[in-house]
Amino acid sequence: MFRLFSATLLLLLVFNPVFAQSDVEKRIQTQCILAEEGDIIEIPAGNFSISGTLSLDEKKNVTLRGAGQDKTILSFKGQKQGAEGLKVTNSTNIVLENFTMEDAKGDIIKTQNVNGIIFRDITARWTGKPDESNGSYALYPVQCQKVRIERCTAIGASDAGIYVGQSDSVWVTACTAKNNVAGIEIENTTNAWVWKNHAFENTGGILVFDLPDLPKKRGGHVKVYDNLVARNNYRNFAPKGNIVGTVPAGTGVMVLATNDVEVYNNKIWENRTVSTGIVSYYITETPINDQSYIPYPSGISVHDNIFSGGRRMPTLKNRLGFIFWWKFGKKVPHILYDGISNPDWVNADGSFKPSYQICIGENVNGTFANLRADKLSLTSDRISRDQTHFNCKK
Amino acid sequence: MTSGSGFRLVTAVFTVLSLIAGLSFSVRNTDDAPELYLSGYRFFTGNLSDLTPAEGVFEYEVNAPLFTDYAEKKRFIYLPEGTLLTYTSQGAFEFPAGAAIIKNFFYFKDAGSPDKGKRMAETRVLLKGSTGWKAFTYVWNESQSDANLEVAGAVFPVSWKNMDGKQMHLDYVVPNTNQCKGCHSFDGQFTPAGVNAAQLNRNNQLQRWAGSGRLAQLPEPSAIPALFDYTTIDDPVRTDKTVLEKGARAYLEGNCAHCHNPHGPASTSGMFLEATQTDPERLGIMKPPVAAGRGSGDRKFGIVPGKPHESILLYRIESTDPGIRMPELGRQLVHNEGIALIKAWIRSM
Numbered sequence: 217m218f219r220l221f222s223a224t225l226l227l228l229l230v231f232n233p234v235f236a237q238s239d240v241e242k243r244i245q246t247q248c249i250l251a252e253e254g255d256i257i258e259i260p261a262g263n264f265s266i267s268g269t270l271s272l273d274e275k276k277n278v279t280l281r282g283a284g285q286d287k288t289i290l291s292f293k294g295q296k297q298g299a300e301g302l303k304v305t306n307s308t309n310i311v312l313e314n315f316t317m318e319d320a321k322g323d324i325i326k327t328q329n330v331n332g333i334i335f336r337d338i339t340a341r342w343t344g345k346p347d348e349s350n351g352s353y354a355l356y357p358v359q360c361q362k363v364r365i366e367r368c369t370a371i372g373a374s375d376a377g378i379y380v381g382q383s384d385s386v387w388v389t390a391c392t393a394k395n396n397v398a399g400i401e402i403e404n405t406t407n408a409w410v411w412k413n414h415a416f417e418n419t420g421g422i423l424v425f426d427l428p429d430l431p432k433k434r435g436g437h438v439k440v441y442d443n444l445v446a447r448n449n450y451r452n453f454a455p456k457g458n459i460v461g462t463v464p465a466g467t468g469v470m471v472l473a474t475n476d477v478e479v480y481n482n483k484i485w486e487n488r489t490v491s492t493g494i495v496s497y498y499i500t501e502t503p504i505n506d507q508s509y510i511p512y513p514s515g516i517s518v519h520d521n522i523f524s525g526g527r528r529m530p531t532l533k534n535r536l537g538f539i540f541w542w543k544f545g546k547k548v549p550h551i552l553y554d555g556i557s558n559p560d561w562v563n564a565d566g567s568f569k570p571s572y573q574i575c576i577g578e579n580v581n582g583t584f585a586n587l588r589a590d591k592l593s594l595t596s597d598r599i600s601r602d603q604t605h606f607n608c609k610k
Numbered sequence: 611m612t613s614g615s616g617f618r619l620v621t622a623v624f625t626v627l628s629l630i631a632g633l634s635f636s637v638r639n640t641d642d643a644p645e646l647y648l649s650g651y652r653f654f655t656g657n658l659s660d661l662t663p664a665e666g667v668f669e670y671e672v673n674a675p676l677f678t679d680y681a682e683k684k685r686f687i688y689l690p691e692g693t694l695l696t697y698t699s700q701g702a703f704e705f706p707a708g709a710a711i712i713k714n715f716f717y718f719k720d721a722g723s724p725d726k727g728k729r730m731a732e733t734r735v736l737l738k739g740s741t742g743w744k745a746f747t748y749v750w751n752e753s754q755s756d757a758n759l760e761v762a763g764a765v766f767p768v769s770w771k772n773m774d775g776k777q778m779h780l781d782y783v784v785p786n787t788n789q790c791k792g793c794h795s796f797d798g799q800f801t802p803a804g805v806n807a808a809q810l811n812r813n814n815q816l817q818r819w820a821g822s823g824r825l826a827q828l829p830e831p832s833a834i835p836a837l838f839d840y841t842t843i844d845d846p847v848r849t850d851k852t853v854l855e856k857g858a859r860a861y862l863e864g865n866c867a868h869c870h871n872p873h874g875p876a877s878t879s880g881m882f883l884e885a886t887q888t889d890p891e892r893l894g895i896m897k898p899p900v901a902a903g904r905g906s907g908d909r910k911f912g913i914v915p916g917k918p919h920e921s922i923l924l925y926r927i928e929s930t931d932p933g934i935r936m937p938e939l940g941r942q943l944v945h946n947e948g949i950a951l952i953k954a955w956i957r958s959m
Contacts, residue, residue: 246762249787268763271788274798296765297783299938305791305875306798321933322903328875329798351933352903358878375903382878429880429897431872457899457906457922502898505891 240264245271251278259315261287269298275307282315285339285369292320299351300326301340304333313337323353327360335365342372346395348453353379354396357386359432366390374453375460376401377418380408382432388413397454398423398463399445404435411442419452420460420467421445421487426474427459428497428506436475436515445469446485452534462500464489464534473497476515478610480577483522484550489530489537491523491550494574499536499554499589512558514568517610519577523550543599544585551576553606555588567605575608640708641739648733648748648757653688653712659730659754661714666691668824672809673837674864676937677945678715679780680772681731686712687805689824697816697827699835702802711736711802717770731768732784733757736794736802743800745790761787778943785939792939793868795875803868808885811836837863837885841947846954858955859885861948865937881912894923895959902926905934915959924952 241264247257253276261283270290272278280302282288292301299322304310309332316339317324324340327333340354354370357363358381369392370377377396380386386408392415393399399415401423402408408424415421422445426435445468454461463470466489471477473496484491497504497511504511529546531537540548553574561572568574576584586600638651645651648658655664663669667688675683689695693706705711715732718724730750737744748757749764763786769779785792794800810816811834819825828834838856843849849857862870863885869876870883879900882892891897894912899905899922907925914920926936928949935941 242762245786249761267765268783269789271786271792273788273791295932296781296942297932297939298789299933303788303792305788306795321931322905322938328878348904350904352901352905356901358901375901379901381901427900429891430900431877431880455902455904455906456908457910458902459898503896505897 238265238267241266241268241270248272248280251275253277255279256281259283259288259290263289263291265294266290266292266301267294267296269295269300269303271298271303271305272307272310273305275304275310277309278307279311279313280315281311281313284314285316285337288315290315290317292318292324295319295321299323303327304330306330308332310334311336315339316341318343320351322351323356324351326353326356326358327363328358330357330360332362333357333360333364335368337367339369339371340377341370344372346372346374346450346453348374348455350374350453352376352458355379356381358382361385363387368392369394370399371395373397374455375458376423379403380405382430383408392416393418393421395450397450397452397460399448401425401460402435402438403427404430404432406435406437408435408438410438410440413443414446415443416446416448417450418448419450419454419465420463420470421448421484422469423460423463423467423472424470424474424477425459425472426497426510428504428509428511433508434475434510436477438474438477440469440477440479441481443482444485445482445487448487449489449531459500459502462502462534462536464537464540465531466490466528466537468492470495471513471516472499473511473513474516475510475513477513478517478519480517480520483524485522485524486528488525488528489534489540489548490552491525492518492521493552493554494518495552495554496556498556501535510558512556512561513574514558514561514572515610516573517575517577518551518582519575519579519609521579521582523579523581523583525550525581539587549583549585549601551579551582551584553584553586555586555600556590568608573608573610574606575610576603576606577609638708644735644737644744644746644759646759648735651688651710651735653686653710658756659728659750661686667712668819670805670810671812671815672804672864673812673839674809674860675841676804676864676868676940677948678940679782679943680717680721680770680778680945681715681782682718682721682728684714684716685804686714688712694823695819695825697807697825697829699807699829699833701796702805703807703810703825705738705802705805707738707740709738711805717768720771721773722771722775729768729770730754730757731766731782734790743794743802745787745794745800747784747787747790749784760784763789780942783940783942789939792875793937795869797873804864808835808837809864812839835886840864840951843951846951849954851958854951854955854958858951861951865948869937894921903933905936907934913956913959916957918953918956921956924949924956927952 256279301320304327313336342350352375363386373396376398377393399418468484468487468491530540688710690708696704750757764784820828837860840857862883866883
């Protein structure tokens with residue numbers, strides 16, 4: 217009965233010419249609202265200008281499918297209403313595939329509280345020169361379970377191209393992230409595998425962060441492998457106040473305050489400041505008020521990566537970058553540990569207690585430095601290249 | 611008499627009875643599909659746009675209204691015959707199945723002289739079904755004779771003369787059904803906003819309802835929370851600090867807390883703006899943003915005490931850019947009075 221009613225409503229709405237939204241926009245949105253379990257909503261080939269956020273809410277087993285990334289292109293350049301391009305909320309088993317969305321005012325695709333979400337063969341990008349006026353995130357699953365992002369492309373985000381926040385059970389694979397501040401960011405997220413992606417020409421390539429003040433407190437159990445992380449030397453164009461604004465241009469992989477992260481078999485090439493950094497939240501120099509937050513990284517393993525540098529020159533526009541330049545000139549080591557550790561996690565001789573270890577294994581060109589940033593000043597040289605306490609296997 | 615004819619007789623009697631009842635009372639089955647036209651509900655009698663409540667329908671007021679582009683609002687509750695609301699100290703009152711909340715949005719042609727007439731824009735109907743709430747938006751026609759259901763939202767121009775005599779023009783945006791839940795959500799479930807004790811506790815409204823049998827379990831007046839009516843603050847700069855605090859917190863409750871609470875859509879932000887919130891960091895005081903992106907406006911903290919122009923909160927309520935502005939939905943214009951209040955409050959900290 218309701219289906220019949222829905223069908224009537226659909227007809228009424230589709231052929232109702234009174235309002236200013238384009239017919240296509242109205243039809244897609246109406247289909248999204250009336251979709252029933254198992255439905256596939258097809259977006260036809262064409263370039264469409266969309267004026268407001270498209271949304272799916274409380275749906276089960278619904279697919280939103282375009283005719284191909286180069287055929288179905290939805291532009292939000294003239295967006296008037298809503299912060300996102302597409303928003304999917306409170307749903308189960310949703311597939312988004314085969315289309316391009318661009319130039320949303322805020323995030324391009326945000327999915328929140330979805331159990332089972334697949335992004336497949338999607339391009340999400342801001343056109344034109346990367347700029348602080350671009351939106352924050354291109355692909356943005358948050359508070360989701362079972363997230364798969366595959367064969368997607370994210371370009372131009374003023375925060376992160378592919379940003380997985382406060383989620384669990386996540387695959388990010390065969391994606392390309394380019395010209396974002398952060399290419400791929402895994403934040404306060406558990407059980408994430410990030411493999412066979414290309415992160416290049418971002419400010420930072422792949423970031424694994426745990427941040428304070430969030431409902432989902434602790435991320436971890438993250439594997440980053442078989443990725444190409446190259447030339448992430450783009451100027452940091454994040455608006456101030458955002459944590460990625462503290463990431464120095466020239467960052468390959470950065471692990472911040474997360475636990476159980478394995479970074480291996482990656483090609484980490486020509487990132488001019490920090491090829492791979494393992495740091496605490498303190499390095500951001502932002503105050504912490506969240507009492508339950510753990511600001512230190514632990515259980516980290518970096519092995520079997522291939523680093524290459526070329527002529528490296530740390531960015532001078534970032535405090536961290538400036539310190540690197542001051543201390544190392546053009547010979548910045550590839551693997552940096554900030555040396556700010558929880559005293560409870562360290563033995564008297566300076567070695568880590570089991571399960572809190574930071575292990576630097578065999579890497580090609582895996583030069584190492586411990587910044588000892590808790591004791592760092594620009595005049596006294598406390599930086600250590602001693603790898604003794606880091607020779608472990610997880 | 612066969613059982614078949616007995617059934618016919620009962621049906622006939624029932625039909626006659628419901629027709630009689632229908633003359634004065636809105637009759638719907640709890641889980642009926644929504645009406646295609648607002649008039650179909652029979653919430654109002656006479657000329658529809660006069661909004662004269664039918665039996666079972668009564669008007670209500672709130673202490674801390676949500677700003678929606680200077681639209682005027684008239685709010686009503688419909689209770690099926692023989693049912694009543696149940697008081698709760700926190701969250702929305704309990705509504706019986708079959709109840710409805712009806713919120714009408716309109717503009718006076720001249721805000722300075724309401725008697726010159728009005729332009730009805732939109733009516734939102736929340737229906738309480740047997741399994742929960744559902745929201746439907748109705749858009750008024752040009753002739754103002756009725757409003758039709760519009761699940762995918764709509765955009766149309768409205769214009770009016772504001773209190774300062776300035777002619778205003780706006781592309782009025784009616785939210786689609788999904789956008790409704792962008793604000794009306796508690797742990798992912800649809801929930802009404804504004805029909806709670808703190809919002810409704812004004813001018814003896816609750817006591818009147820209890821007296822007329824519309825509200826059960828109302829406690830003593832001293833036990834009922836109340837939000838401060840922030841619209842009574844005319845000149846925030848010259849307002850006493852404690853009044854300012856009450857007014858600003860009521861403003862944030864009415865305009866932000868429907869999303870910015872631990873169970874709302876903005877739980878991702880870690881910034882919670884309920885009037886009952888006591889943790890300064892949760893309120894955004896010296897709290898760095900999480901995923902604000904360019905919404906941070908190059909500012910570092912949600913609220914910097916004493917410094918409104920360094921506070922992200924002010925930046926976002928002052929913006930009209932869809933990617934920056936707060937609230938995300940329902941606002942395109944700047945709420946000058948609200949901004950003056952929040953600015954003065956942050957400065958007074």
